[in-house]
Amino acid sequence: MSHKLFSTQTASDIYLLSLQSKQSRVTIKSLLNIIAFRFGKHERHQDYDWSQLHYENVLMLLSDLSNEGKSPATINVYLSALKGVAKEAWRKQLLSVETYQHIKEIKRFKGTRSIKGRALDLEELNTLIDYCMAQEGVIAMRDAAVIALVYGAGLRRHEAASLMLSDLNVKEGSIKVMGKGNKERINALHDRNLEIIDTWLDERGLAPGPLFLRARKGNRLINQPISGQTIYDVVIRRYKEAGLQRLTPHDLRRTFATKLLENGEDVFLVQDLMGHTSVETTKNYDMRDEKAKTKAAKALPF
Structure with a gap:
């Protein structure tokens, strides 16, 4: 019965379970919901069909984030999450090894932003x-x-x-x-x-x-x-x-x-x-x- 329950988990669910930090899970869950909405107008990441994930839509998302003025660090968090979900989707045989490898090989965005915040005296x-x-x-x-x-x-x-x-x-x-x-x-x-x-x-x-x-x-x-x-x-x-x-x-x-x-x-x-x-x-x-x-x-x- 527990095996059956586990098998119903989506690739994004399994990726979230792999994160050790509770705070990281909260942050990445919110981010995956954003991705699911951008990819398929879904409010929850569990409702998106992750078998539709591919090299081109990942690149398009990263390009859109860059055009919206997101920092390289923020874009790389999105990329890391997508690579993590892609890996779990491949393990669940939702993605081919070629599709997973193409996503895995996408390079991180380079560049820095001026540091936000300040130090108090x-x-x-x-x-x-x-x-x-x-x-x-x-x-x-x-x-x-x-x-x-x-x-x-x-x-x-x-x-x-x-x-x-x-x-x-x-x-x-x-x-x-x-x-x-x-x-x-x-x-x-x-x-x-x-x-x-x-x-x-x-x-x-x-x-x-x-x-x-x-x-x-x-x-x-x-x-x-x-x-x-x-x-x-x-x-x-x-x-x-x-x-x-x-x-x-x-x-x-x-x-x-x-x-x-x-x-x-x-x-x-x-x-x-x-x-x-x-x-x-x-x-x-x-x-x-x-x-x-x-x-x-x-x-x-x-």
């Missing part, structure tokens, strides 16, 4: 955290701890949202993080970060469960984890309230990398702390060059 960062801590209620204290830890450990949103209290080692002053591809890393925390988290724990309590709890109206905590979207909303809400320039949770992660590199740390060490597979990805978080270019331009005699 320390005055901005502390203004944001201090603003939260100055507000009344447990939600504000939680938000201060979220912002401090996303910066202080260089976390992705979903990494911060999925943290458990047991991941925090107060004695060692460290946090255990489960990153992409189930890669675990342990990052040491600054004393300032530990102080803010300790203040949050005074409000949260030490009951087992998520490190960052949801809160209902009236500042009542419930033993359920916040989501990555909640973290995004927290940062957007708090920077506006504090009167700061626009920033996102990922800007806090960029700030983490930039400050470490400004401090003279080796880029390979920063790569490990951020949970990156490639050092080239880490380099994209280095905002020092942007600051240097801005400083040089402003110093131009006029």
Whole structure:
């Protein structure tokens, strides 16, 4: 019976099952739905007949994405997903080996885009955290701890949202993080970060469960984890309230990398702390060059 159930899975379903990261599955599922709509006006990727996948329609899609102004990195994510689905379609004998090989051999798009986002200066960062801590209620204290830890450990949103209290080692002053591809890393925390988290724990309590709890109206905590979207909303809400320039949770992660590199740390060490597979990805978080270019331009005699 289980074999029969498995055999009904589409090639795109099986490809999604092969992805180790929950966040990756969410992202790629959305992307496959977009592809299915573009190829066959289907709202769900499961409804598209993946036996119709071929070299020409993949190339046409990539060309359309490029003409729409999508970055090479974004286009390559689409290409990677299509290659993954093509492989599963071939395994299910929906595609011939020749068709699969033609799709597999499509080359990645080359090129780079100007780096989005920014790195905060320390005055901005502390203004944001201090603003939260100055507000009344447990939600504000939680938000201060979220912002401090996303910066202080260089976390992705979903990494911060999925943290458990047991991941925090107060004695060692460290946090255990489960990153992409189930890669675990342990990052040491600054004393300032530990102080803010300790203040949050005074409000949260030490009951087992998520490190960052949801809160209902009236500042009542419930033993359920916040989501990555909640973290995004927290940062957007708090920077506006504090009167700061626009920033996102990922800007806090960029700030983490930039400050470490400004401090003279080796880029390979920063790569490990951020949970990156490639050092080239880490380099994209280095905002020092942007600051240097801005400083040089402003110093131009006029």
